Amino acid sequence: MFGKRSRGVKDFSAELEAHVQLEADELEAQGVNRREAERRARVALGNGQLTRERFYLRHRALWLENLARDFRYGLRMMTRNPAVTVVAVLTLACGIAASATVFTWINAVLLQPLSGVSDPGRLVTLESVTSNGDWVPSSYPDFIDFRDHLKLFDGIAVSHPVAFSIGQEDHADRVWGEFVSGNFFSVLGVKPEAGRLFLPAEYGDAPGAYPVAVISDRYWRSHFGADPSIVGKTIRINQHELTLVGVAAPAFHGSIPATAFDLWVPYMQVAELSGVQPWMLRDRHTRNMLGIARLKSGVTADQARLELKALAERMAVLNADVSLGMSATLIPLWKSPHGPQGLLIGPLRILMGISVLVLLIVCANVANLLLARATVREKEFSARLALGATRLRIVRQVLTECLLLTGAGAAIGLAAAPFLGHALRYLMPPGPMTVLVSIDTRPNLTVLAFTAGICVICALAAGLFPALHVSRIALSTTLNSGGRSGAAGRPRNRMRSALVASEVALALVTLVGAGLFARGFQQTLHLDPGFDPNHVLVNQFYLSTNGYNIAQRREFCRRLGERMQSAPGVTDVGYSDGVPLGFEPSWWEELKIEGYAPRPDENMNIFRNVISPGYLPLMHIPMVEGRNFTEQDDLKSPAVMIVNQAFAQRFFPGLDPIGHMIHGWGTWFRVIGVAKDSKYHYLSETTPPYFYVPFRQVYREDMNLAFYVRTKGDPESVLSTLRAQTRAIDPNVTVFDVAPLKEFIGASLYPQKIAASLMAIMGTLALLLAAVGLYSAMAYSVVQRTQEIGVRMALGARPGNVLLMVVRQGLTLTGVGLVAGAALAFVMARMAASVGFTNSAMGATTKVLQGSAADPLIYIGAVVFLSAVAALAAYFPARRAASVEPMKALRTE
Amino acid sequence: MPTRRDESERIALLQGTLDLLILRVLLFGSCHGQGIARAIQRQSDEVFFVDHGSLYLALQRLDESGMISAKWGVSENNRKARFYTLTAKGRAQLNAKTSQWNRLKTAMESILSPAGEEA
Numbered sequence A: 001m002f003g004k005r006s007r008g009v010k011d012f013s014a015e016l017e018a019h020v021q022l023e024a025d026e027l028e029a030q031g032v033n034r035r036e037a038e039r040r041a042r043v044a045l046g047n048g049q050l051t052r053e054r055f056y057l058r059h060r061a062l063w064l065e066n067l068a069r070d071f072r073y074g075l076r077m078m079t080r081n082p083a084v085t086v087v088a089v090l091t092l093a094c095g096i097a098a099s100a101t102v103f104t105w106i107n108a109v110l111l112q113p114l115s116g117v118s119d120p121g122r123l124v125t126l127e128s129v130t131s132n133g134d135w136v137p138s139s140y141p142d143f144i145d146f147r148d149h150l151k152l153f154d155g156i157a158v159s160h161p162v163a164f165s166i167g168q169e170d171h172a173d174r175v176w177g178e179f180v181s182g183n184f185f186s187v188l189g190v191k192p193e194a195g196r197l198f199l200p201a202e203y204g205d206a207p208g209a210y211p212v213a214v215i216s217d218r219y220w221r222s223h224f225g226a227d228p229s230i231v232g233k234t235i236r237i238n239q240h241e242l243t244l245v246g247v248a249a250p251a252f253h254g255s256i257p258a259t260a261f262d263l264w265v266p267y268m269q270v271a272e273l274s275g276v277q278p279w280m281l282r283d284r285h286t287r288n289m290l291g292i293a294r295l296k297s298g299v300t301a302d303q304a305r306l307e308l309k310a311l312a313e314r315m316a317v318l319n320a321d322v323s324l325g326m327s328a329t330l331i332p333l334w335k336s337p338h339g340p341q342g343l344l345i346g347p348l349r350i351l352m353g354i355s356v357l358v359l360l361i362v363c364a365n366v367a368n369l370l371l372a373r374a375t376v377r378e379k380e381f382s383a384r385l386a387l388g389a390t391r392l393r394i395v396r397q398v399l400t401e402c403l404l405l406t407g408a409g410a411a412i413g414l415a416a417a418p419f420l421g422h423a424l425r426y427l428m429p430p431g432p433m434t435v436l437v438s439i440d441t442r443p444n445l446t447v448l449a450f451t452a453g454i455c456v457i458c459a460l461a462a463g464l465f466p467a468l469h470v471s472r473i474a475l476s477t478t479l480n481s482g483g484r485s486g487a488a489g490r491p492r493n494r495m496r497s498a499l500v501a502s503e504v505a506l507a508l509v510t511l512v513g514a515g516l517f518a519r520g521f522q523q524t525l526h527l528d529p530g531f532d533p534n535h536v537l538v539n540q541f542y543l544s545t546n547g548y549n550i551a552q553r554r555e556f557c558r559r560l561g562e563r564m565q566s567a568p569g570v571t572d573v574g575y576s577d578g579v580p581l582g583f584e585p586s587w588w589e590e591l592k593i594e595g596y597a598p599r600p601d602e603n604m605n606i607f608r609n610v611i612s613p614g615y616l617p618l619m620h621i622p623m624v625e626g627r628n629f630t631e632q633d634d635l636k637s638p639a640v641m642i643v644n645q646a647f648a649q650r651f652f653p654g655l656d657p658i659g660h661m662i663h664g665w666g667t668w669f670r671v672i673g674v675a676k677d678s679k680y681h682y683l684s685e686t687t688p689p690y691f692y693v694p695f696r697q698v699y700r701e702d703m704n705l706a707f708y709v710r711t712k713g714d715p716e717s718v719l720s721t722l723r724a725q726t727r728a729i730d731p732n733v734t735v736f737d738v739a740p741l742k743e744f745i746g747a748s749l750y751p752q753k754i755a756a757s758l759m760a761i762m763g764t765l766a767l768l769l770a771a772v773g774l775y776s777a778m779a780y781s782v783v784q785r786t787q788e789i790g791v792r793m794a795l796g797a798r799p800g801n802v803l804l805m806v807v808r809q810g811l812t813l814t815g816v817g818l819v820a821g822a823a824l825a826f827v828m829a830r831m832a833a834s835v836g837f838t839n840s841a842m843g844a845t846t847k848v849l850q851g852s853a854a855d856p857l858i859y860i861g862a863v864v865f866l867s868a869v870a871a872l873a874a875y876f877p878a879r880r881a882a883s884v885e886p887m888k889a890l891r892t893e
Numbered sequence B: 001m002p003t004r005r006d007e008s009e010r011i012a013l014l015q016g017t018l019d020l021l022i023l024r025v026l027l028f029g030s031c032h033g034q035g036i037a038r039a040i041q042r043q044s045d046e047v048f049f050v051d052h053g054s055l056y057l058a059l060q061r062l063d064e065s066g067m068i069s070a071k072w073g074v075s076e077n078n079r080k081a082r083f084y085t086l087t088a089k090g091r092a093q094l095n096a097k098t099s100q101w102n103r104l105k106t107a108m109e110s111i112l113s114p115a116g117e118e119a
Helices: A009-029 A034-045 A046-054 A056-078 A082-111 A140-149 A184-188 A217-224 A266-274 A278-282 A299-318 A342-374 A376-387 A392-420 A447-469 A475-481 A485-525 A552-565 A614-621 A643-649 A715-729 A741-784 A786-796 A800-833 A854-883 A886-891 B004-026 B035-045 B051-062 B088-112
Strands: A121-131 A151-165 A174-180 A192-195 A212-215 A234-237 A241-250 A265-268 A290-295 A327-330 A537-539 A570-576 A589-590 A605-611 A621-626 A641-645 A659-662 A667-677 A688-694 A704-711 A737-740 A837-838 A846-847 B069-076 B082-084
Touching: A009 A046, A009 B035, A009 B051, A009 B082, A034 B051, A046 B051, A056 A082, A056 A392, A082 A342, A082 A392, A082 A447, A082 A741, A121 A299, A140 A151, A140 A278, A140 A290, A140 A299, A151 A184, A151 A265, A151 A266, A174 A184, A174 A234, A174 A266, A174 A327, A174 A342, A184 A290, A212 A234, A217 A241, A234 A392, A241 A266, A265 A266, A266 A278, A266 A786, A278 A376, A290 A299, A327 A485, A342 A376, A342 A392, A342 A447, A342 A485, A342 A605, A342 A741, A342 A800, A376 A392, A376 B088, A392 A447, A447 A485, A485 A741, A485 A800, A485 A854, A537 A741, A552 A570, A552 A704, A570 A605, A570 A614, A605 A614, A605 A741, A614 A643, A614 A704, A641 A643, A643 A667, A643 A688, A704 A715, A737 A741, A741 A786, A741 A800, A741 A854, A786 A800, A786 A854, A786 A886, B004 B035, B004 B051, B004 B082, B004 B088, B035 B051, B035 B082, B051 B069, B051 B082
Parallel strands: A174 A265, A212 A241, A605 A688, A641 A667
Antiparallel strands: A121 A290, A121 A327, A151 A174, A151 A234, A151 A290, A192 A241, A212 A265, A234 A241, A537 A704, A537 A737, A570 A704, A589 A605, A621 A667, A641 A688, A659 A667, A837 A846, B069 B082
């Protein structure tokens, strides 16, 4: 039809007319009069209009019609073999549900990190960069400079996530929200659901001048019943009155990926609401603002980054006292080190790889099933070919049937995906992050498109082998063989063998993967954290939300400490700013060390914790040298510091660290002790230098408060005491996030935990699928060979020989698969070993896969296990084959 | 009772067969559509009745796939008519299809012939 001038309907009509004339001539010659002859000729031609229409539609109509017919026929085939259909559809549903779920997560975390904002493609994260290249948050004065001087941006906003309390003192809700710059919503392009968002008049930098708030749609619905009249009313936030001016659009959850916030308040209210000192708003050293910027259209990220860098470096020179060597950069939203995506990216990548593997196994399985069906239907196909159907037509029929199967599988898989999507939530450790993580698991357009794509790929992959097979049918052989099954089977059997072997190989890869991750996770669990998290209860207090100032906070801690210390069953009490191995980033201080000359690019930002005197004894972290803090180390006495062993080795090699002077927070501290090394951020980290300063000397408004109680028995047993004592000191302070420390530090294991658990699930799935595949392949090949087996047995083979023969055939296939799989698994494990994750704002990363990628035990275990499964899968059909009565077998067919 | 499927198979049969028959008729020289129809009817002892609409569509299809070539000309009784000629490709196709058909015929016969030898 191509390459030739296409013929018009007119020409075709002329031909039909010519036909009528010719026919009429002939009839006339037979003695019919002309009129009658023409009438008869026309009748014989039939409906000319219809024929012309068919001519006109001949290409389009034909394939559409064929497609419809293929579908109808495919559906009939599906219902005719319900067992095959059910197995194939369920298998496909498993594979598609798994990939769709993983893709939903990836989509939510990586591809569309922020929802409810306009044109997210032009939004980038703005991070300050320290002299040695670490990413750090920015200060508010830095933000003002960026906002006012950069030309290539449509706006720059900052946010500072914190806990708020909403409501009256004694029945307040704790919600997570963000202190934001006034232009926050306009930069992000968020629409209000009710009321308004912040107005340009509220974009200014005057402390305490903008007592307004915006809440999330979620909070509006759950707490105010979506009542529009709430807009304009006052609500009580951190015991201060603010005007609720509006509700953000339902899709908007804040500026941190995969995290849901419920409240937004201008940062200028921070002094009033959180008791932060007003000078901190003007302090370039108070780096607590997370930047987000919108590029002007037509400006590339590189151009904008250059402009930002130039400005930041000029600022670093102008403010050399605090910002020496600082710079700034832009990074894509999904790479932002803030929020849970740093934890999730690594495991998600590995998961995606695994779900692709599972999908491959699924395709191999379905291909196997279909190939078996195709063999059975060989005669049907041959007859169709003989009757004039083209091979293409039959291949299309086979592929249409595959598409029907995968379509049904995808429908079930998609229906299951939202439920599976929530599983991520169950794997979260207890603690504040549980409420924060928001992943929209409803399948959206992107996910649907992805699933449709997967569906087509599956259909092609699963249909390829059967289609190839069909296209190679040798007409005469098939028809002549009269269905004798042994004869024409060589290439087909080779194809099936390849499928089974590759299935085994893929199953081995997933199994080895699951084993490596599980073992790595287990090894990490057994690492000594250097402190004792057992029998310790930890609670995070958010006293600033109760309007406490710093002195009141210190006093609260002292009183609660005293009361808890005397409670029954309590052995130790302590409190600190940061929780070791927690979810939240650890903080650091830039230090100057007397007598130590840092190299020009040396990182002098050292991680630290601010602790009470009871903290180290409570954690069972022993002092190696010197003394612990005491209650007397307060504001009236000289500033003191305890360093860890790694700190001492790095900065005072071969010297006694005690008595050295170290500068931070604008004062000089004297080192009074060395604490034993422990783990601070990841169980698998190499111990960084670390130091402790006393709560009474350094505690500042922007620090957190974690309160620990060590008990003799079950830590949960003192929970009620803790609540009661807290209430006794101040009924307005509520105990929200209390958890055993052992569970709380699970956060640092989270990525490994999800990787290990999901790998285990995927591994089981892969194993099941491979077992089903092996079994069906073996069972089928036995059925195919029934006649041959009958002959063998008639000639004297004993059932044992037959059994052995069939099992050996199965195991040979398995063996080939195992060898290939082991090689593949090794390569993939090496790749997975390079994937890391981070939970710290400094961008420090650790590996998801701990331990060796070449652990021989795991490989051997997986091989043995799979061989056993394969032997079983071969055994049952073999036993059936061996029990066949020779005469019956010979008579089959 | 004829189902839709039977019907669709009959069309497939006609299609495949009709093409073969057209090629066969053209083996004796070029001919126009009406002549082909007459020839098929005559040579099959009037068993086949050729649906003229399908015939012209089949001719068009064969023309498009290069099995036959078409040219307007004048018939023996001076009527304008479109004449079809077998191409080399069509000739090869005819040979292939004919032998295929013969094998099919043999196979079908051996299957359909009264089963006496199985007991």
